[in-house]
Amino acid sequence: MSGDITVAPTSIPGLVVLDIPVHGDNRGWFKENWQREKMTAAGLPDFGPVQNNVSFNTAAGTTRGIHAEPWDKLVSVAAGRIFGAWVDLREGPHFGTVFTAEVDPSRVVFVPRGVGNAYQTLEPDTAYTYLVNHHWSPSAEYTFVNLGDETVAIDWPIPLAQAAVSDKDRAHPRLRDVAPVPPRRILVLGADGQLGRALRLLLPDAEFAGRRALDLSEPRALDGRTWRDYAVVINAAAYTKVDEAETPEGRAEAWASNVRGLARLAAVCREHRITLVHLSSDYVFDGRRAVHGEDEPLTPLGVYGQTKAAGDAVVGSLPCHYIVRTSWVIGDGNNFVRTMAALGDRGIDPAVVSDQVGRLSFTGDIAAAILHLLGTQAPFGTYNVSSGGEPASWADIAKRVFALRGHDPDRVTPVTTTEYFASRAAAPRPLNSVLDLTKIEASGFAVPDWNERLERYLRALP
Missing domain, CATH: 2.60.120.10 (Jelly Rolls)
Structure with a gap:
């Protein structure tokens, strides 16, 4: 032969x-x-x-x-x-x-x-x-x-x-x-967060677990499941208290959830040939570059960013993984846009940081991008996912929110990051969070403009 x-x-x-x-x-x-x-x-x-x-x-x-x-x-x-x-x-x-x-x-x-x-x-x-x-x-x-x-x-x-x-x-x-054999399931962790809620709309047949059901910081949290029945785990769970992570208690919690717990999850996924989709953050970068690509070396500034960078390294070692790196997340829950809209409606004139630049990322689009990667069987690896359009500062976005709500945008006062945090302790933040979207667009995913998504988002608010 x-x-x-x-x-x-x-x-x-x-x-x-x-x-x-x-x-x-x-x-x-x-x-x-x-x-x-x-x-x-x-x-x-x-x-x-x-x-x-x-x-x-x-x-x-x-x-x-x-x-x-x-x-x-x-x-x-x-x-x-x-x-x-x-x-x-x-x-x-x-x-x-x-x-x-x-x-x-x-x-x-x-x-x-x-x-x-x-x-x-x-x-x-x-x-x-x-x-x-x-x-x-x-x-x-x-x-x-x-x-x-x-x-x-x-x-x-x-x-x-x-x-x-x-x-x-x-x-x-x-x-x-004969009862047909059902397909291997999708498990979503962090089900109660903004992205978890968006994924519920697109994955009605998936299994969702909030922190009460599965807390990655708990050493035995992954016990008791028949993991061979799962094809995909989407990890939208994380410790995200950026400023509290700089405290001794917060540092311990951040490492327990974002690194040690994630490492245990990655080991389970490796053993059972499960594709792990993991949400990453712009905080893995120091913000010194004008645009951050997927292959840029990780240079986190604070504890939160350090734990996310360590988590990315853990997940990146898996044969079947997608790291979805995003920034400035907006969805169903407490977030910057909702806060600005509420302040404008209540007649409060905020001071907003003007030297941090990036793009908003709406959870419906992040969820759609995840399904796109899974559905098209895109090559495994890291993908930046955010809205497109011209980058803007937090102050620019706040002004846009005020204008769309019918308020005078000049009620928003631009300030520097140093001025904003002058009276309280805060974690360091990347001044530039703009993500290069070339790779996700090349995969066939249409990236929407953040201005269009912001208008739609605000129209849906009461």
Whole structure:
């Protein structure tokens, strides 16, 4: 056989067949049954196997299945030959789709989670192997369909009446009685924050956990969940009290949530092949550059920024991650725009910082960008996400809010950061928070202008 690995799709989405080289001579043969570098380069998912099992079958006609397990697997034959049958038992339009193929030592089949797997031996002394990406557990929930189901209608080479089939397999339900395997879920942490609320609108079927349900600062917070059931975790939770983080108590809390707790979450995601979407901040920069790109070295000024930078380093080590870096977040909750609108309506004339420059980021757009990255399977990595348009200072934005609310913008008094914090302790802040949006735009996401979003946001306020 040639030295090339070929990967062929099938009628079942995600189920692929690999033809692999088998090298033989008068002594026997040798094959690389699992070769991560070569197989992933050829198109096999990098599914992270952790356990290898072998099933030895003494007689031809031994028939096993149809079992859909809560993990992915790579099935093959070490000796002999089988007739393999696969049935899509996943929720969706392909439920019930069947694919069959003969498998000998030169062929390998990747079976995604939720696809029922079965085989019938065509030769005696057949050794069937399967490589899986979760350790077997007696508590794992399986989905089954009967080997002789009339709807599935598998044309077994050796009729089932003449085959060796276990009583348990003969008792499996018909397809009409099978509950489809649901997709792996999305878990959103920080569900009660501004971004969490925006994500609720776009991900109604996701699972949401606020701080009371899952507090990353608690060492045992991640215990008790069946993590293999999740495909994505969106971490919108963080300690964000920028000024309090400079105190001894705040420093401890910030590091507990933003770094140590995040490191535990990252370890879980690595183990279970979960894509982690993590929210980052402009505070990881010192604000000395006119525009901050994704690859700029992190130069945080204060404790909050230091913990966010450390968190970015933790998440960036994962094979499957998106770091979504944003700035000046505005959504459903307490924020700068709401405060300025309230002050203007109450007749209060504020002093607002004029030497910090950036762009607003509206949570609906951040949430949409996250779904865009996940939905398009954009390359993993860091993406800046904020509104577009001309950068402005906090004072410029405050004046714009006053004008849109029908108030005189000159009621806003511009001051420097030093003047604003002259009478109280405060964390250092980056003076320039403008994020380069080239990468997210190149991915196909349309970045809105912050002025347009501000007008829409204010119209929705009472």
